[in-house]
Amino acid sequence: MKTTTIHWFRQDLRLADNPALCAAAQRGEVLPIYILDDDSAGDWALGAASRVWLHHSLTALNHSLGGRLSIYRGKPLDILQRLIQQFEVSAIFWNRCYQPWQIQRDSAIKKSLKTAGINVQSFNANLLWEPWTVLKADGTPYKVFTPYYRKGCLHSASPAQPMPTPQHLHCRRDDGALPLEALALLPTIAWHTGIEQHWAMGEAAAAEKLTQFIEAGLSDYRHGRDFPAQYTTSNLSPHLRFGEISPRQIWQALQAYPDDDNRDTFYSELAWREFAYYLLYHQPALTHANLQAKFNHFPWLEDSQALRAWQRGQTGIPLVDAGMRELWQTGTMHNRVRMVAGSFLVKNLRQHWRHGQRWFWDCLVDADLASNSAGWQWVAGCGVDAAPYFRIFNPATQGQKFDPTGDYIRRYVPEIATLPDKYLAAPWTAPAKVLQAANVVLGETYPEPIVDLKASRLAALEAFKGL
DNA sequence: TAGCTCGTTGGACAA
DNA sequence: TTTGTCCAACGAGCT
Secondary structure (H helix, E strand, O other): OOOEEEEEEOOOOOOOOOHHHHHHHHOOOEEEEEEEOHHHHHHHOOOHHHHHHHHHHHHHHHHHOOOOOEEEEOOHHHHHHHHHHHHOEEEEEEEOOOOHHHHHHHHHHHHHHHHOOOEEEEEOOOOOOOHHHOOOOOOOOOOOHHHHHHHHHOOOOOOOOOOOOOOOOOEOOOOOOEOHHHHOOOOOOOOOHHHHHHOOOOHHHHHHHHHHHHHHOHHHHHHHOOOOOOOOOOOOHHHHHOOOOOHHHHHHHHOOOOOOHHHHHHHHHHHHHHHHHHHHHHOHHHHOOOOOHHHHHOOOOOOHHHHHHHHHOOOOOHHHHHHHHHHHHHOOOOHHHHHHHHHHHHHHOOOOHHHHHHHHHHHOOOOOHHHHHHHHHHHHOOOOOOOOOOOOOOHHHHHHHHOOOOHHHHHHOHHHOOOOHHHHOOHHHOOHHHHHHOOOOEOOOEOOOOOOHHHHHHHHHHHHHOO
16 A cells, blocks of 8 residues: 655755644654756746755755665656655655746646545645735735735735644655765855855754844843844745745744734734745746736846946945955855945946845845846846835945944954045045055955946936836 | 825935 | 935735
């Protein structure tokens, strides 16, 4: 009699609050597998930083499973069909993913396997509210965050209680599966040591991160989250991205804390993640097309030198450079700095938002197709609920406001660290004497700004008016 | 249906 | 130094 159930791990690299795994465990013996499927992903195969994360996350997961995670690379349907034959599999369970290519692939697999008599079931492990359940009164999807969240989500059923880790999990392993190293997720040139030093990957590390945030960040979250030098943000995004922790676990953990502005603000940040998934589900073109068609005529510039300076953190604008270097060194960037660096690329340098989206995709350990695409469309102003076009961040003002003591800029732009706080965010405004005293020679020890902030802002405003 | 209000994250300038 | 006002335009969402 067939009793083996496959649990196909994808973006749910955890044992706790894993509905598909729980359901599989209840049926008896489980064959837990992971498949690296770059071909189906096409343009959106995992970026380099995400691969580093995945390597360590799979290591941790395999450890939790007592070394019984079976790993493959290739076409999932072929692999699943082979395993069905080899291990007399009667059922295959997984938790849903929401990238358009994943939805397409998974639907086809489900159809094919069901036809062959296999019990195939998918579950929700990654979202608080499924995108198709939150709709306006007229049955169409929301396009603006606030009504989506306030009216749509908060009036829907509350997020469910997380499930415990299955108590009786009997796993078997396929001896023919690949060793993790065969996926070649780590780069051959060791640029990733900064990422490894900065982060601990895996389910236990994610739980620890949540505890830390609740103890140290939550009580000042609403205000403190804007200051990149502080450690007030949760830093849970890459753990969420790989499913090392679920949004339900986070939501419910915070229920025990005071219902104040800090908790509300953090909840709405979780809801922003939901909203990005929601937009992607209802408008799959989010990943590549301006949601506002009038932006198809926007006069973007093509300047590969400027793009390169931005990528390398050599724009001469300290807050932007600090953010881009933080990204390169650690695989993450503080939320406010993402907005400032994004705005600078799209508005001051007037480079197409897809250049920024692509760079972030490759460099961020939390690179998420929904959040990354929605974020860039918002920054560029071509998203559905974008800010008014005349809102253009001034990266010097933002630096003075949100990094007033310069700790963040000094951390990542050491070549100007000796400048007084007053000039740190805009060294080109410092008198010659001050620069000299700090041993800063603009154009030599640190770049001159690659654009004039005021002139490029006005040029962007003109370009927007032209729409 | 027509009309009203509002829109995550701002900047520049004047008083 | 801080606070208020304008920028300027449109569609989503609701009543």
